[in-house]
Amino acid sequence: ETGVTQSPTHLIKTRGQxxxxxxxxxxxxxxxxxxxxxxxxxPQFIFQYYREEENGRGNFPPRFSxxxxxxxxxxxxxxxxxxxxxxxxLCASSPNPREGEQYFGPGxxxxxx
Amino acid sequence: GENVEQHPSTLSVQEGDSAVIKCTxxxxxxxxxxxxxxxxxxRPQLIIDIRSNVGxxxxxxxxxxxxxxxxHFSLHxxxxxxxxxxxxxxxxSVYNNNDMRFGAGxxxxxxP
Numbered sequence: 001e002t003g004v005t006q007s008p009t010h011l012i013k014t015r016g017q018x019x020x021x022x023x024x025x026x027x028x029x030x031x032x033x034x035x036x037x038x039x040x041x042x043p044q045f046i047f048q049y050y051r052e053e054e055n056g057r058g059n060f061p062p063r064f065s066x067x068x069x070x071x072x073x074x075x076x077x078x079x080x081x082x083x084x085x086x087x088x089x090l091c092a093s094s095p096n097p098r099e100g101e102q103y104f105g106p107g108x109x110x111x112x113x
Numbered sequence: 114g115e116n117v118e119q120h121p122s123t124l125s126v127q128e129g130d131s132a133v134i135k136c137t138x139x140x141x142x143x144x145x146x147x148x149x150x151x152x153x154x155x156r157p158q159l160i161i162d163i164r165s166n167v168g169x170x171x172x173x174x175x176x177x178x179x180x181x182x183x184x185h186f187s188l189h190x191x192x193x194x195x196x197x198x199x200x201x202x203x204x205x206s207v208y209n210n211n212d213m214r215f216g217a218g219x220x221x222x223x224x225p
Binding site: 031033035040041042043044045048055056058059090092094097098099100101102104105106107 | 114117119155156157158159162202204208209210211212213214215216217218
């Protein structure tokens with residue numbers, strides 16, 4: 001059984017740029033959720049994808065967008081980066097939205113300068 | 114939307130003592146309450162969860178209690194060990210893993 005993986009591990013971007021983060025879900029999981037974890041804080045729910053459709057969204061502006069592919073891997077895109085976007089971005093996969101444990105990936109550390 | 118508050122923010126105990134972390138939530142529709150442990154530089158891992166139709170759940174040294182009327186739930190760790198040292202997060206959601214809201218975390222230190 002393959003675990004949740006994310007790439008890249010670390011990333012440094014300049015304010016105003018765009019970034020794409022990637023997540024491969026655990027084998028057999030069709031649901032991926034994305035979270036933003038600022039230093040010293042709990043994860044904040046960005047959105048969830050289920051069978052290639054957005055299935056819920058937290059309080060994040062439209063410049064945060066995502067995709068899910070037929071193999072259930074997912075991307076998080078952030079446009080017009082701001083300094084406050086600096087955080088650890090975690091994805092988590094689960095068997096489906098309604099049941100089963102969600103497993104987190106190791107995260108991508110994004111620094112915006 | 115849901116708001117989850119967690120206390121205390123830091124907790125230090127002696128090895129062998131018990132530790133209790135408390136959370137409150139605001140959305141009465143929430144019915145799934147997981148607890149995650151995050152060691153330094155690592156991913157959050159689920160340690161125990163409870164659903165609203167259950168008042169208490171126990172797994173070895175870890176237990177969780179839920180009071181739906183008061184909208185609060187607690188994590189209890191007995192016979193603490195140094196390897197229990199980590200940041201613990203409570204969370205709440207209406208639909209299992211969707212739109213899960215986390216508390217700010219409790220940094221637990223177990224002193225040998």
